[in-house]
Amino acid sequence: MLKLCLGSLGVWTPPYFSISSKTSEVMWDHLKKVYNQSDAARMFHLEFQVGELSQGNMSIQEFYSNFENLWAECTDIVYANVPPEGLIVVHKVHEISKRGQFLMKLKGEFEAIRSNLMTRDPVPLLDICVGELLRKKNGSLHWLSWSRKLKILLQYQFIRCSREV
Template sequence: MAELWGHIDGTTPAPADATKLAEWKIKDARVMSWITGSCDSKIVLNLCPYRSAQTMREYLKKVYNQTNSARRFQLECEIVDYTQGSLSIQDYYSRFQNLWVEFSDIVCAAVSKVSLADVLVVYEISKRDQFLMKLRSDFENAHSNLMNRHPPPTLDVCFSELLREEQRLLTQTTLEQEKMNTTHMAFSVHGKSKGKDMSKVQCFSCKNYGHIAANCTQKFCNYCKKHGHIIKDV
């Protein structure tokens, strides 16, 4: 396969020897058939004047090769505008990673191997900071804690800790909701007694109906046999 690739990039030129040339032409014709077979029929017509795989490739590259400038700009805008919003930490992280991977591939393609390592270090720092800065306010404490560490943690570590923080917040919210529901239920049950028919309720102090001893205006103590209080008040 590497030998056939040489027919495309020109590293395997046509030999001068007639015997080897015949073999070379067979291989070159095979590559040309692959090229035409992978192109649209309208484009194939444009390739007819070219008699080698290399010249076909050069024509296609000159006419149809396009830079990724437009896509890179689009990704930059999407990354700038992207925030967590109502997404879970997992969904936010996954989409964030996809944007950055595609963006990095486009940018790093034009970077030399010598400089690539340094560029990737800068990108990882920027990616982590943007990920943390665009969390919603629920995670403000966790975000501040992660940003203020020395040395700052990697994005993977931040993601792991934010998943735990999300679970903690979810548990806390659930407990608070259950507490509110319990309080509301207790209030509702207590409130039902207010609608009770008091005309059938007898005061154990004065023996009259319509009120209870706590609200009785004719309190009588059955212990000391005096008016004005009940035994509970003594």
């Protein structure tokens, strides 16, 4: 019956499976071996996506979110194959790699901040790096808005003074 059902679904069953001599467990094991994609293929695809990812036109928050999602999938695959006693070491190495990958994919305008972060001892965790990037970005926007206000104020004062003369 199992062979008939699988055949109707378009699943090829090898000739050595006879209805009476094999159990469904053997059949499922065989199907799992044939059709199950390995983690290696998924990991290759994820690593390719991480390699291709760059900040581009994304904000730091958008880029960080996309990066974290890809990295979390990679982490799940890597950690699943590590014995419990090795998880701490693998986690430390993985976090260092994660921070480096994220920072190197930022826009060039963040080079000074990136350099500052990477030369600290100890180098901060990625979460702290992202926080500093956001503060610097928001601080520069804040400064930019103040510099614009100052420029407008000076222009206004100049116009007012020139009218008085």
